[in-house]
Amino acid sequence: MARVPVSAVVHVFNEIDNIDDCLASVEWADDIYVVDSFSTDGTVQRIRERFPLVRLEQREYLGAASTKNYAIDRATHDWIFVLDADERVTPQLRDEILRTLSGDLRYWAYSVGRLNFMLGKPVRFSGLQRDRVTRLFHRMHARYPNRRVHADLLVDGETGVLRHKMDHYYIRTFDHMIAKMTRYADWASAQMFIDGKTTSASGIFGHSVAKFVRDYFVNFGFLDGARGLISVGMHVYYTFLKYSKLWERTELKRLGKPVPLPKLDEDEGRWELPWERKSEGH
Secondary structure, three states: OOOOOEEEEEEEOOOOOOHHHHHHOOOOOOEEEEEEOOOOOOHHHHHHHHOOOOEEEEOOOOOHHHHHHHHHHHOOOOEEEEEEOOEEOOHHHHHHHHHHHOOOOOOOEEEEEEEEEEOOEEEOOOOHHHOEEEEEEEHHHEEOOOOOOOOOOEEOOOEEEOOOOEEEEEEOOHHHHHHHHHHHHHHHHHHHHHOOOOOOHHHHHHHHHHHHHHHHHHOOHHHHHHHHHHHHHHHHHHHHHHHHHHHHHHHHHHOOOOOOOOOOOOOHHHHOOHHHHHHHHO
16 A cells, blocks of 8 residues: 655744754655744754755744644645654654554554653653653644643544654753743643633642642652652642742732733634534535
8 A cells, every 4th residue: 555645744943953853853754844933043044954845934923733733734745743843753653654654544643652851861750651642643634722832632533552752852951941831831821811710829839739749759750860850840840830820810810900911823714623614514
């Protein structure tokens, strides 16, 4: 059976240190489409110089889900593989993807595990041992929901499982990770506020303590030594800040003051589920 073609979709922003290895790991794809959120560190120039066959477009960042749906709609092929700039497709995963695309394709989507690295070495516990994301899919049967952060792919049916993992360099330096966690916490609190959620001192404290206990003890974070403690601590910081920012936004609303929220993608077509649209057409 001939292999179906696949497009690799990548979002980047100031990823000059990562972009070479990232794009090189998906050069097996039949089409590579990159969306850049107006990088200022030379990322765009590097892509154009070293990867001339890559299709590249710049677009304002309105959240990961919006960016990925935008790119999915502009990919050349119906089968899509989504990759972040800090991820790498290993040779083993590449071969498994190509075999899958050459086979029966029993599912409309397939999930991939991630091996997470901190400063060059893997963090194997603290909940990361179950880190799995859906990244290979048919675009007429999968779509990201309208959420600013942590949007899990919606799939029309069951999801298959790929055995091999991708590499995820999620902590490069502590400064990078703190900035990332701070940014994500702000977006997550904004999403909770939009969803009508509130919190209190007990909520801020309880969620933060529960996060530490669960990831450090229940999920065996202590087995990773210093890396495990730091990884758990970073995620506890994220949890504490997320609920604190939710409390702040709730208080601002109560006081009648403006509540700062990130800009959202209001294009309704960006969030339509293709299989529902197809059903309505019949």
